[in-house]
Amino acid sequence: MRVLILAAGSYGDVAPYTGAGRRLLDAGFHVTLAAPQQFADLVQRAGLDFRGIAADPTGGPDGGGGMLRRASAFMRELGQGLAAIAPSAAAGGGADGAGGADGGAGGTGGADLLLLSTTTAPLGWHLAEALGVPALGVYLQPVAPTTRFPPVVAAGRSLGPWGNRAAGRLALRVVDRMHAEAARELRRTLGLPPAAQRAVRERQDRAGWTVLHGFCSALLPRPDDWRAGLEVVGNWWPHCPDDAALPPELADFLDAGPPPVFVGFGSMAAGEGERLADIAVRALREAGLRGVLQAGAAGLHATGDDVLAVGEVPHQLLLPRTAAVVHHGGAGTTAAALRAGVPAVPVPVTADQPFWAGRVAALGAATAPIPFGELAVPALARALRDAVEEQGHRARAAAVARRMAAEDGAGHVVREVERLLSR
Secondary structure: OEEEEEOOOOHHHHOHHHHHHHHHHHOOOEEEEEEEHHHHHHHHHOOOEEEEEOOOOOOOOOOOOHHHHHHHHHHHHHHHHHHHHHHHHHOOOOOOOOOOOOOOHHHOOOOOEEEEOOOOHHHHHHHHHHHOOOEEEEEOOOOOOOOOOOOOOOOOOOOHHHHHHHHHHHHHHHHHHHHHHHHHHHHHHHOOOOOOHHHHHHHHHHOOOOEEEOOOOOOOOOOOOOOOOEEEOOOOOOOOOOOOOOOHHHHHHHHOOOOOEEEOOOOOOOOOHHHHHHHHHHHHHHHOOOEEEEOOOOOOOOOOOOEEEEOOOOHHHHHHHOOEEEEOOOHHHHHHHHHOOOOEEEOOOOOOHHHHHHHHHHOOOEOOOOOHHHOOHHHHHHHHHHHHHOHHHHHHHHHHHHHHHHOOHHHHHHHHHHHHHOO
16 A cells, blocks of 8 residues: 655654654555655655655745745645646556656655645645545644644744634634635646635544644643544654664764753754854853754854764764753754753744744743844853753653653554555
């Protein structure tokens, strides 16, 4: 049976699906992960077939135009990308279903089931309808309205039970409107009758379609006012080969002194590497700590006996050996720091990052968030000392890590796929 995973966005929006996909592959499914072209190597290193989707969340090389314009352009590109893979997703395909990094039509070899991420679901529903196959939601963020917390884009501030639910409903309608044009074009291309985006979403909810949420119940418990079929199952993690190892230079640096602080902003803050690295290094030295700076999109770089700049390295190998983690509050990095049992200093930038930063701080596993626009040496140095010296932060992070170890999000995905395909 063939499973097609649709994921799009930044690294953190795609990488976790390599782990879920690998578990499905090991369970005997043929798995293709369709994602933006820059993730071809990441997907193929996990042993999965790759299908390229031309959808750039940054809005192109210049990254300009403002957030709403970039989001609109991204959705149009994503809709066009889903339309482009529809013929191969519907085809019987070859025996091996081989698909290369060029995103050729053989990349899916037919699909019996679609797995849709938070980012791809609003348009992925139309593709599933056109193909006549079931779809399973595999979300990294909660989007269903609830009295328990506000929408993830509401900067983490609770509006009270009534306000939280009302804001959640409004957020869904805003998302509907943002996808409306791309959805109309996609439905025309796929030969589907016209249907309003809101109507399609509400039809999915009435049908009780299943959505598995890939985050820890300790970080965000399942709201008791969610409908049946919305479940919190635990994280699925980026695939990390059994023989993976840290680069020798990094391993030597870790062995040469006390645990350093990890500093990374993931896919955020492009072009601000020099400023951020200067703040980070000065704050580390003021706090008397060593540091590992991950380049990321910002291009962080520094030199010195007490700091080391690195590229992409597996978080599960590096973070357990650190004293604290300074990060942007993305869902993936937030979870990785908790998994390592390491206290965090969140510096949220945008989107769902303030939400996750607030959640991990509320658990006591992180310091109070420092908004990205307020990041400065004195504030970061104080937060670093707090994170490292206040043992309660580490104890609470370790407690969450134990909860995470007891959950098996990828296993839940496998079991739900088996259930859907056995109908």
